[in-house]
Amino acid sequence: MTQAPPRTLLIAGSVHGIGRAIVAQAAARGCALALADIDADGLAAQARSLADAGATVFARPVDVTAAAGVREFVGAAQAALGGIDALVANAGGVVSLVAGGQVDASVKPFAASDPADWRHIVDLNLFGALNLCHAVLPGMLERGAGRLVLVSSAAGRNGAAGMAVYSAAKAGVIAFTEALSREVGRAGIAVNAVAPGGILTRAFPPGVAISADRLARIPAGRMGTPEEVANVALYLACDAPSYLSGEVIGVAGGPP
Numbered sequence: 028m029t030q031a032p033p034r035t036l037l038i039a040g041s042v043h044g045i046g047r048a049i050v051a052q053a054a055a056r057g058c059a060l061a062l063a064d065i066d067a068d069g070l071a072a073q074a075r076s077l078a079d080a081g082a083t084v085f086a087r088p089v090d091v092t093a094a095a096g097v098r099e100f101v102g103a104a105q106a107a108l109g110g111i112d113a114l115v116a117n118a119g120g121v122v123s124l125v126a127g128g129q130v131d132a133s134v135k136p137f138a139a140s141d142p143a144d145w146r147h148i149v150d151l152n153l154f155g156a157l158n159l160c161h162a163v164l165p166g167m168l169e170r171g172a173g174r175l176v177l178v179s180s181a182a183g184r185n186g187a188a189g190m191a192v193y194s195a196a197k198a199g200v201i202a203f204t205e206a207l208s209r210e211v212g213r214a215g216i217a218v219n220a221v222a223p224g225g226i227l228t229r230a231f232p233p234g235v236a237i238s239a240d241r242l243a244r245i246p247a248g249r250m251g252t253p254e255e256v257a258n259v260a261l262y263l264a265c266d267a268p269s270y271l272s273g274e275v276i277g278v279a280g281g282p283p
């Protein structure tokens with residue numbers, strides 16, 4: 028089988044979990060990488076080790092919720108790498124783990140949730156994706172080619188109790204994926220999403236109640252690995268036919 032040609036990928040949320048696995052697989056297949064993450068120290072270490080291994084990397088600490096910073100990063104990455112072929116908008120989550128938050132503490136009934144927390148969850152999981160797509164689209168429209176890969180969640184398809192606002196934001200990502208694919212299809216740009224569920228990252232650390240709870244509902248009878256999600260994200264970013272667009276591919280061990 029012939030290997031697909033190396034591509035230039037922008038991966039947001041690159042340092043931990045699923046994003047880290049996407050970066051490892053993309054680097055192994057020779058992609059040039061533009062990496063953005065809010066974890067500045069983790070990102071610096073990641074970029075150093077990739078560069079030491081011979082990868083072409085442009086990395087900068089970015090908070091995806093801030094539109095201006097995202098735009099600036101994308102402009103600098105395009106200048107450094109000569110354009111972005113594909114975006115993987117992976118940054119997201121239930122709670123800001125970077126700030127030392129605990130997963131259990133952020134999972135609670137909507138009636139008991141604090142309106143002050145809603146904005147951050149929607150900012151990170153929906154506006155982050157909007158900011159990234161808005162920043163990379165002009166370059167892709169100009170070149171008449173590009174792949175946008177968004178990261179939704181099983182919660183965005185079916186709703187997850189205790190994660191109502193997160194579910195709403197991730198459902199927004201799905202509707203956005205479908206709407207945007209209609210807008211940019213004729214310009215040669217494919218827009219798709221992955222919808223992971225129950226993936227072993229720090230979002231589901233072993234031992235916390237949510238993991239046991241989640242595990243009981245997964246048809247495969249096990250949690251998934253970041254690498255399994257990365258396989259699908261990279262397929263969409265690099266290998267899928269451009270005729271595949273507006274789709275949401277679940278990576279959740281079966282239907283919920």
Ligand SMILES: NC(=O)c1ccc[n+]([C@@H]2O[C@H](COP(=O)([O-])OP(=O)(O)OC[C@H]3O[C@@H](n4cnc5c(N)ncnc54)[C@H](O)[C@@H]3O)[C@@H](O)[C@H]2O)c1
Nearest residue numbers: 040042043044045065090091118119120180223225226228
């Ligand atoms: N783990 C799961 O089971 C699961 C299930 C469904 C969806 N997801 C989604 O998959 C994606 C990755 O999740 P994960 O489990 O690997 O989480 P993770 O916390 O391990 O990784 C998230 C990455 O995003 C970065 N990040 C967080 N806030 C950021 C910000 N404001 N700006 C830039 N970077 C930021 C983090 O530093 C980290 O590197 C998220 O969008 C999450 O919602 C995960």
